[in-house]
Amino acid sequence: MPALDEVACTGPWRHRHPGEKAVLAFGLLGCAVALPPWPGAAVVGVVAAALLLGPAGLGPRRLLRAARGPMVFVVVGALPLLFSLGGPALVRLDPAGVGAALALAGRATAALLCLLLFAATTPLADTLPRLHRLGVPPAVVDVAGLVYRMLFLLLDRIAAVRAAQAGRLGFRSSHTAIRSVAGQAGAVFVSAFDRARRMEQGLALRAEPGALRVQLPAQRLSRRFLAGTAVLLAAVVTVSVLA
Template identity: 90%
Template sequence: MPALDAVACTGPWRHRHPGEKAVLAFGLLCCAVAVPPWPGALVVGGTALALLLGPAGLGARRLLRAARGPLLFVVVGALPLLFSVGGPTLVRLDPGGVGAALALAGRATAALLCLLLFAATTPLADTLPRLARLGVPAAVVDVAGLVYRLLFLLLDRMAAVRAAQAGRLGFRSFRTTFRSVAGQAGAVFVSAFDRARRMEQGLALRGDPGSLRVQLPPQRLSRRFLAGTAVLLAAVVTLSLVPV
């Protein structure tokens, strides 16, 4: 199981109602999108970061491991704003693009932390059954659950292939590493295609009995948590609108 899913299933907020965590995380996400990037990005991002490292119990090492991939995309997306095309040279640095690049990076990082706040505290198994109650088609919920299960199977398959290649010294040089990675990609693709085909056959043999129903533990929305969330969001918006 990936580290983020393990934290979501064992964290301090595991038994809280998903609606409470959704109001908190997506409320902060709306603030990250709506308020001015400065100082809004710092306020929203700092709040989400404090919640992740504090009450959510994610830990700095796990947070860095979960965020480093998306942060790379943020950096790649912000870098083009530093350059402009045209003029005496084909591509040149644009001093006016520094502010836009920083604003984009700050807003995107704050939004990423808000999404991680929900993902690190709410297992997908608690979220999917409740989506059907909110009006999401049952077929969409079923497909999402099957894809989620398939991801775990593919990760196990990748780990097994990599261990087998390492046992045959497949990573001793650049050439063997390149060959092993290519072979791993091919093996995982074939395995994913085969498992998807078997899943399709299994769904067809079910005769379309309807959605996959699961029993959910009884949970109630905490008024105290929702009230605290409202106060926190109001404070975030107020601090974000303070002129700098």
Template identity: 65%
Template sequence: MLPLDAVAYTNRWRPRHPAEKAFLALGLLACAVALPPWPGALVVGAVAGAVLLGPAGVAPRQAWRATRVPLGFVTVGSVPLLVAVGGSPWIRFEPSGLPTALQVAGRATAALLCLLLFAATTPLADTLPRLTRLGVPPAITEVAALMYRFLFLLLESVRTVREAQASRLGFRTWVTSYRSLAGQAGAIFVRSFDRARRMEEGLALRGYTGSLRVEVEPRPVSRPFVAAVAALLVAVVAGTWALHGTLA
């Protein structure tokens, strides 16, 4: 199980209806996108982080493990805004791009925390079966569920092949490492096709007719929670515009 999935199954908000958490996370995401990046990104990011680490009960170490790779992409995507190409010298640091880079990084980080707030509190198994009630075709949700399940099988295959190669000193030198990586890619490619074929045959033998019915645990939507989320979103919008007017 991936670390983010483990957090999604063990957090305090696990028993809550996914719609409640989606309303909070997507509402904050809309604020992060629509409000001015300064101080909107700071306010939204602080609120999302506080809710994630506080009421949701996600440990800071778990949140950092889930966000460090996306934050790396945010950093890499913001750095080119600080570079100018052309002229003399041909490539140089561009100070005028610093405000834009900070705005992009701030808005992207706030949006990342909003999405993490939903992903770290809601397992995919709770979300996909309920999407059909919103009009999503069952074929889409079923393909997503099968791909989600197949991802874990693929990661397990990668781990098994890598351990076998390491036991045979396959990563002793650069030459053997490249050879092992090439063999690993080929073995995983073949295994993936074989597992997909066996999965298709298994579904056919079980009388698959285009719909996989699963039991969904009934969970009532908490009206007080929805009202509190609405009040929080209004407070975020009002606070952001108040700070924006003060700093302008």
């Protein structure tokens, strides 16, 4: 199981209602988008990071591991704003783009931390069944759930194939490593295609799309948690506007 899913399933907020965590995470996300980049995005980012490292129990290493991939896209998206086209040189550094690049990177980083706050505290198995109440088509929810389950099966299959290839010295040189990776991709594709076909046949024999139902645990929204969230969001807005 990936580290983020493991934390979501075993973390301190595992048994809280998903609506509470959605109000907190997406409320902060709205603040990151609506408030000025400075100091709004910085305040939101600090608050989201503090919640992740504190009450959510993610930990610094897991936070860095979960954020390093998306942060690559943030950096790649902000770098072009530092350059401009035209003039004596075809491409030149634009001093006016520094502010825009920092603003984009700040907003994107704060938004990323807000999304990680929801993902690291709310398992997808708790979220998908409740999407019916929000008007999401049942077929879309079922497809999303099946794709989510297939990811774990594919990860297990990849690990098994890689272990078998390593046991046969499939990575002893660059040439054998390339051949092993190609064979691994082919084996995983065939396995995934066959499993998806069997799953489709099984679902077609059981029920119509959207007929799958799961039993959800009895959970109530905590008024104290929602009140604390409202106070926190109000404090973030106040500090960002008055600073």
